[in-house]
């Protein structure tokens with residue numbers, strides 16, 4: 001069956017849960033971040049490699065699109081680059 005879109009939900013609380021998100025190459029993908037902790041710099045998530053930056057208001061789901069045209073491992077992190085998560089795009 002053809003998949004038209006892939007979605008992953010990431011809970012933000014003292015880090016990212018899950019820390020590794022696996023995606024398939026070539027299928028549009030969205031990450032939904034939900035911050036449930038008041039911990040400071042986690043209110044920003046960004047990734048140079050994936051080309052996004054988003055603010056994460058407390059207890060609000062924030063959706064970002066990520067590219068899946070290239071296979072590989074791409075990291076994202078909190079505003080101060082202390083906490084990291086990773087997207088694995090598999091061919």
Ligand SMILES: [Cu+2]
Nearest residue numbers: 041078080082
């Ligand atoms: Cu941080």
